Amino acid sequence: MTAATLNPEQARARRIRRERVRRIVRHAILLSWTAIIVFPIFWMISTSFKDTGEWVTWPPRWLPHAPTLHNYAQIFAFSSMDPSLSRQAAEQAFSIWKGLGDAVLVCTIAALLALLLGTFLAYAISRFNVGGKYFRYTTLTIRMIPPIVVAISILIYYAVLIPYATSALFGTRISLFDTYVGLILIYTVTTLPFVIWMMLTFIDEVPYTLEHAARLMGAGRITVIRRVVLPLVASGMVVTFLFVFILNWAEFLLALTLTHPEVTTLTVLLNKFQSASEGRLYGPQAAIGTMITIPVVVLGIMIQKHLVKGFSFGTIRR
Amino acid sequence: MAQISIEDLVKTFGGYTAVSGINLEIRDGEFLIMVGPSGCGKTTTLNMISGLEMPTNGRIVIGGTVVNDLEPGERGLGMVFQDLALFPHMTVFENIAFGLRIKKVPDDEVRARVNAAAAAVHIQALLDKLPRHCSGGESQRVALARTIVTNPAVFLMDEPLSSLDAKLRVDMRTELKSLHKRLGATFVYVTHDQAEAMTMADRIVVMSKGRVEQVGTPLEIYNRPATRFVAGFFGMPTMNFLEGTVEANDGARRFRMAGLEHPLPDAVPAELAGRMVVLGVRAEHVLVGDDAAHPGTAQLTEPLGDATLVHFDSGQGIRLVAKIGPATAIQPGSLLKFRFASESCHLFAVEDGARLF
Numbered sequence: 001m002t003a004a005t006l007n008p009e010q011a012r013a014r015r016i017r018r019e020r021v022r023r024i025v026r027h028a029i030l031l032s033w034t035a036i037i038v039f040p041i042f043w044m045i046s047t048s049f050k051d052t053g054e055w056v057t058w059p060p061r062w063l064p065h066a067p068t069l070h071n072y073a074q075i076f077a078f079s080s081m082d083p084s085l086s087r088q089a090a091e092q093a094f095s096i097w098k099g100l101g102d103a104v105l106v107c108t109i110a111a112l113l114a115l116l117l118g119t120f121l122a123y124a125i126s127r128f129n130v131g132g133k134y135f136r137y138t139t140l141t142i143r144m145i146p147p148i149v150v151a152i153s154i155l156i157y158y159a160v161l162i163p164y165a166t167s168a169l170f171g172t173r174i175s176l177f178d179t180y181v182g183l184i185l186i187y188t189v190t191t192l193p194f195v196i197w198m199m200l201t202f203i204d205e206v207p208y209t210l211e212h213a214a215r216l217m218g219a220g221r222i223t224v225i226r227r228v229v230l231p232l233v234a235s236g237m238v239v240t241f242l243f244v245f246i247l248n249w250a251e252f253l254l255a256l257t258l259t260h261p262e263v264t265t266l267t268v269l270l271n272k273f274q275s276a277s278e279g280r281l282y283g284p285q286a287a288i289g290t291m292i293t294i295p296v297v298v299l300g301i302m303i304q305k306h307l308v309k310g311f312s313f314g315t316i317r318r
Numbered sequence: 319m320a321q322i323s324i325e326d327l328v329k330t331f332g333g334y335t336a337v338s339g340i341n342l343e344i345r346d347g348e349f350l351i352m353v354g355p356s357g358c359g360k361t362t363t364l365n366m367i368s369g370l371e372m373p374t375n376g377r378i379v380i381g382g383t384v385v386n387d388l389e390p391g392e393r394g395l396g397m398v399f400q401d402l403a404l405f406p407h408m409t410v411f412e413n414i415a416f417g418l419r420i421k422k423v424p425d426d427e428v429r430a431r432v433n434a435a436a437a438a439v440h441i442q443a444l445l446d447k448l449p450r451h452c453s454g455g456e457s458q459r460v461a462l463a464r465t466i467v468t469n470p471a472v473f474l475m476d477e478p479l480s481s482l483d484a485k486l487r488v489d490m491r492t493e494l495k496s497l498h499k500r501l502g503a504t505f506v507y508v509t510h511d512q513a514e515a516m517t518m519a520d521r522i523v524v525m526s527k528g529r530v531e532q533v534g535t536p537l538e539i540y541n542r543p544a545t546r547f548v549a550g551f552f553g554m555p556t557m558n559f560l561e562g563t564v565e566a567n568d569g570a571r572r573f574r575m576a577g578l579e580h581p582l583p584d585a586v587p588a589e590l591a592g593r594m595v596v597l598g599v600r601a602e603h604v605l606v607g608d609d610a611a612h613p614g615t616a617q618l619t620e621p622l623g624d625a626t627l628v629h630f631d632s633g634q635g636i637r638l639v640a641k642i643g644p645a646t647a648i649q650p651g652s653l654l655k656f657r658f659a660s661e662s663c664h665l666f667a668v669e670d671g672a673r674l675f
Binding site for chain 2: 207209210212213214215216217218219220223227228231232
C-alpha cells in the first residue's frame with residue numbers, strides 16, 4: 001500500500017506504531033548501556049558484603065550468600081598502634097581513616113584554592129578580555145594533555161630538581177614529593193581550567209550594568225566584586241567547588257606517581273590491595289571502593305543540573 | 319551647581335569613532351534629552367559623563383570641576399540604566415540603601431532616607447520585596463528611588479523607559495517630568511524615542527553618527543530643524559522630501575520639479591534661485607481638497623482616530639503622506655488633489671542636508 005492510498009486513520013495508526021517501535025529500540029539500547037555501566041558498581045557493592053570465601057567462587061555468586069559487615073568493620077577499625085610503627089601499622093590494618101583524612105584534606109584545600117584563583121581569573125577574562133578573545137578556549141585545552149605526560153615531568157621536578165636546587169641555593173633540601181603541599185599544588189593547577197571555564201559561564205551572566213550601577217554609587221572595584229558579583233555567582237561557586245572536589249577525589253594517576261607512603265589518598269589506598277605485598281583482598285577493597293563512590297554519587301546528583309549549564313559551552317542560556 | 323560643559327569630546331573604539339568632537343553646555347537644573355538613532359553616540363556620551371567610559375579626547379566639566387580623571391562614584395551623579403540594573407539578590411530596601419551603605423551613612427539615617435525616597439515614587443509597600451517580584455513599572459520606580467536617595471546634582475538616564483509597555487511609558491513620562499520639577503536637579507536623558515524627547519525635554523540634543531546635529535527646545539527642533547536629518551527624525555509620519563530647483567521670477571519664489579510647482583514664501587533668499595534643493599513638508603502641511611492644484615492617487619490610508627494618514631502617489635512615482643481630518647473619507651485607489659501649505663515648508667541643501675530656509 002502506498003502512502004497515497006492510506007486513509008488518515010491508517011496513516012495515523014502506522015505513525016503511532018512506528019513511534020512505539022522507535023521508543024522500544026531506544027530504551028533497549030539505553031537500558032543495556034546502563035547495565036554495562038552499572039554492573040561493576042553493583043559487583044563492587046555486592047562483593048563488599050561477601051565473606052572471604054565468596055570473593056572469587058566459581059560460578060560467581062551475584063549476591064552474597066551470607067551478607068557480612070566484616071569488610072567494613074575491617075576498614076573502619078581504629079587499630080591501637082605503636083606511634084613509632086605508625087606507618088607500618090596503618091598499612092597492616094587496611095584502615096580507611098588515614099586515606100580518608102588525607103583525601104579530604106588534599107581535595108578540599110586544592111578545590112578551595114582553585115576556586116579562589118579561578119574565580120578571579122574568570123572575572124578578569126570575562127570583564128577585561130584578558131588574554132584576548134579566544135583565551136577562554138585556550139585555557140580549556142590544557143586539560144587535553146594526558147595526565148601521564150605531566151605526571152612524569154612533575155615527578156622529576158618534585159623529587160629531583162626542586163630538592164637539588166633548594167639544597168644548592170639555600171642549603172636546605174625541600175622536596176615536594178610525597179607531601180600535602182605538593183599534591184595540593186598539582187591538583188590546584190590541573191583543575192584550574194575547569195574552574196575558570198565554569199565560573200566564566202556564571203560570571204558572564206551577571207550583567208555588567210549591575211557593576212556600573214554600583215560604581216556610580218561610589219563602590220570601588222573590590223566592593224563591587226564582593227557585594228554584587230560574588231553573591232550572584234555564589235551558587236555557581238558551590239557547584240564548581242563540588243565538581244572540582246569530585247575530580248580531585250577520583251584522581252589516581254598523579255597521586256600514585258607523586259605520593260605514598262606519607263600522603264595516601266583513597267584511590268591510592270585502594271590500589272594497594274591489588275599489590276603483591278598485600279595480596280588480593282577483594283572484600284575490603286570493594287568496601288573502600290563503595291565508600292569512595294558514595295560521596296561522588298551524592299555530590300554528582302546534587303550538582304547534575306548545574307553541570308549541564310556550566311559545560312554547555314555558552315550555548316544554553318537561561 | 320550642576321552645570322555640565324562638554325568640550326571637544328571624542329571617543330574611539332579601535333578604528334571606530336563613536337563620538338567625534340562634541341561641544342555641549344548643559345545648564346543647571348535643565349532636563350536635557352539626547353536623542354538619535356542607535357549607534358549615534360548618545361549612550362557613549364552619557365557613559366563618558368558618568369565616568370564609565372574614558373574619553374579619548376576632550377574635557378568634561380561638572381560644576382566647575384574637570385572630572386575626566388575622577389571615578390564614577392566621585393562625580394556626584396546618579397544614573398538609571400536601560401535594564402535598570404537592580405541588584406537581584408537584595409531587597410528593594412537594600413537596593414535603595416546601597417549607595418548610602420557604601421558611604422557609611424548611619425543606620426537610622428539610611429532608614430529615614432530610603433523611606434523618603436520610596437515615598438517620593440510611591441513604592442513604600444515594596445521595600446521588603448526582591449526586584450524579581452516587582453512589575454516593570456515598580457522596578458522602574460525602585461531604580462528611580464535608588465538614584466534619588468543619594469541626592470545627586472545630576473541624574474543620568476539611559477533609555478530608562480524602553481522596557482515598559484506603551485501605556486506605562488506615557489504615565490512614567492509625566493511622572494519623570496514632575497519629579498524633575500520637584501527635585502530641581504539636572505537631568506540628562508538618552509533615548510531614541512522622539513515622543514519622549516518632545517514631551518519631557520527643556521532642550522533636545524539631536525545626534526547622528528557621533529555628531530550633534532542640533533540643540534534646541536522641542537518646538538524649535540520641530541518647527542525649524544537645522545538639518546534634513548533632524549527634519550526626518552522628528553515628526554510622525556516622517557516629513558515628505560522632494561528634490562527640485564528654486565526659481566525666482568519677478569520677486570516671487572517658486573519650487574519646481576517635474577510636474578510639480580509650489581510657491582515659496584518671499585522671505586526665501588534670492589541667492590537660492592537656480593539652485594537644487596530638497597523641499598521638506600510635514601504631513602499635516604500637505605493639504606488635500608478639491609481646491610488644490612496637483613492630482614494624486616491614494617494608495618493607502620492609516621486611520622489614527624483623531625486624524626487619518628493618506629499615502630499617495632503624486633504622479634511622478636513620488637510617494638507623499640498627508641495628514642487629514644478623520645471625517646474625510648478617501649479610499650485607496652481614488653484620485654485626490656493636493657497642495658502644500660506655502661508658509662510651512664523647509665529647504666535643505668542637497669549635498670549636506672543643511673537648512674537653507
